[in-house]
Amino acid sequence: MIKVIKYFFILILISGCGIYSFTGASIxxxxxxxSFQNFFNNSPxxxxxxxxxxxxxIKDYFERNTSLTIVDENGDL
Structure with missing residues (x-):
């Protein structure tokens, strides 16, 4: 019986070891x-x-980490 419980816990632990994405977002x-509006620094x-x-x-980040195409105006996002 102890073997069954041990294998059960091992199975639960292994099932949590799936593919994980750190982005946490789905598009x-x-x-x-x-498209991006330019950010301005007005601080002296x-x-x-x-x-x-x-x-x-920020543009480099989106190019590397998403499949989105960066456009100058009227992007979907």
Missing amino acids: SPDIKTI LGPSNMSVLFNEK
């Missing part, structure tokens, strides 16, 4: 494109190119 298959302190770097980083 509808109808959505194909994404800080790097002057911070808004440019942020804009590029």
